Amino acid sequence: MAYSDKVIDHYNNPRNVGSFDKGDADVGTGIVGAPECGDVMKLQLRINPESRVIEDARFKTFGCGSAIASSSYVTELVKGKHIEEAMTIKNTVIVQELNLPPVKIHCSVLAEDAIKAAIGDWKKQHEDARPSAEPRKAQEG
Amino acid sequence: MVTCPSCVRTQPLALVCAGCGAPIGASVDLFAALNLPRRLTIDPEALERAYHNLSRRIHPDRFGSASVRIRDASLRATALLTRAYRTLRDPAARGRYWLELHGHKLGDDNQRVPANLAALVFETQERLAELRDERTPGNLAAARARREEVARALDAAGLELAENFARWDADGVATADGEHAARFAELKAVLSKIAYLTTLHRDIDRELETARAA
Numbered sequence: 102m103a104y105s106d107k108v109i110d111h112y113n114n115p116r117n118v119g120s121f122d123k124g125d126a127d128v129g130t131g132i133v134g135a136p137e138c139g140d141v142m143k144l145q146l147r148i149n150p151e152s153r154v155i156e157d158a159r160f161k162t163f164g165c166g167s168a169i170a171s172s173s174y175v176t177e178l179v180k181g182k183h184i185e186e187a188m189t190i191k192n193t194v195i196v197q198e199l200n201l202p203p204v205k206i207h208c209s210v211l212a213e214d215a216i217k218a219a220i221g222d223w224k225k226q227h228e229d230a231r232p233s234a235e236p237r238k239a240q241e242g
Numbered sequence: 243m244v245t246c247p248s249c250v251r252t253q254p255l256a257l258v259c260a261g262c263g264a265p266i267g268a269s270v271d272l273f274a275a276l277n278l279p280r281r282l283t284i285d286p287e288a289l290e291r292a293y294h295n296l297s298r299r300i301h302p303d304r305f306g307s308a309s310v311r312i313r314d315a316s317l318r319a320t321a322l323l324t325r326a327y328r329t330l331r332d333p334a335a336r337g338r339y340w341l342e343l344h345g346h347k348l349g350d351d352n353q354r355v356p357a358n359l360a361a362l363v364f365e366t367q368e369r370l371a372e373l374r375d376e377r378t379p380g381n382l383a384a385a386r387a388r389r390e391e392v393a394r395a396l397d398a399a400g401l402e403l404a405e406n407f408a409r410w411d412a413d414g415v416a417t418a419d420g421e422h423a424a425r426f427a428e429l430k431a432v433l434s435k436i437a438y439l440t441t442l443h444r445d446i447d448r449e450l451e452t453a454r455a456a
């Protein structure tokens with residue numbers, strides 16, 4: 102499999118590898134996998150509860166080079182974006198940026214799904230729990 | 243319908259001719275290729291026997307001096323037979339083929355990893371990272387313990403898969419729609435689990451191999 106230069110760059114110098122502290126209340130975590138190959142990806146987003154802007158991101162991916170590059174790229178892509186905007190990111194953007202061949206499309210789908218899962222997780226913690234346990238200013242977002 | 247290139251008998255699509263037993267190599271499903279009933283529970287010995295019998299009969303070496311059409315039929319039939327054998331002898335591959343046969347795809351709408359499985363994967367990968375950093379006896383032992391845990395989980399998933407297979411076999415494919423959908427979902431879930439565990443097991447093996455070589 103010939104990887105594009107951008108994939109190799111992200112693979113050799115992955116951006117934002119790691120995890121945030123488990124106790125950090127502003128962090129949403131998405132864990133997704135590709136059952137075709139058994140690869141898994143964890144994406145964490147730190148989201149400002151007032152502005153709902155993604156301030157920082159971390160990933161850990163155990164998988165192929167394209168999956169690592171896709172998640173690395175995504176951590177850069179989502180930073181500074183409002184969560185609703187981040188929700189609209191499509192895997193095709195990743196495919197284009199990294200020049201992924203057709204057999205590696207599912208690796209980019211994984212990264213797209215990870216964003217959605219992480220934001221979903223954050224929303225679940227912040228919105229479902231809001232009425233009872235949220236002394237914060239009532240109407241943001 | 244297809245015509246046997248050897249005895250010119252016309253017949254339903256088949257791997258070998260029903261009349262003379264020569265290769266035809268029409269594209270049939272993988273169960274039919276091995277002359278097995280469309281059942282998910284397969285006796286490994288019956289599979290081996292079917293494969294070896296057929297493969298002897300259609301082997302290209304036997305048709306070296308035959309006509310081009312017959313040689314082609316032999317090559318096609320052999321390729322299909324080999325694919326059928328490799329797919330059906332491995333229960334996970336057989337299950338994936340079952341999905342495919344019914345128009346389902348394992349990866350469709352199926353990206354969530356169950357929480358306990360995700361925890362096992364990430365914790366295990368952390369142990370492996372520690373082992374990579376420091377090849378201490380403690381870290382080695384931890385990785386080996388993980389390998390056993392993963393192997394046990396794979397065994398359990400294999401049993402789950404066998405149970406799912408048995409349910410299909412008990413009433414064929416003609417079940418009520420709701421139950422049908424639930425059973426496909428269950429099959430997808432257990433096949434996914436096996437995929438994650440198999441990949442994890444491979445990663446542990448590689449890491450232990452590297453540690454041993456160092």
Ligand code: FES
Nearest residue numbers: 138140165168208
């Ligand atoms: S090959 Fe599976 S994520 Fe890339």
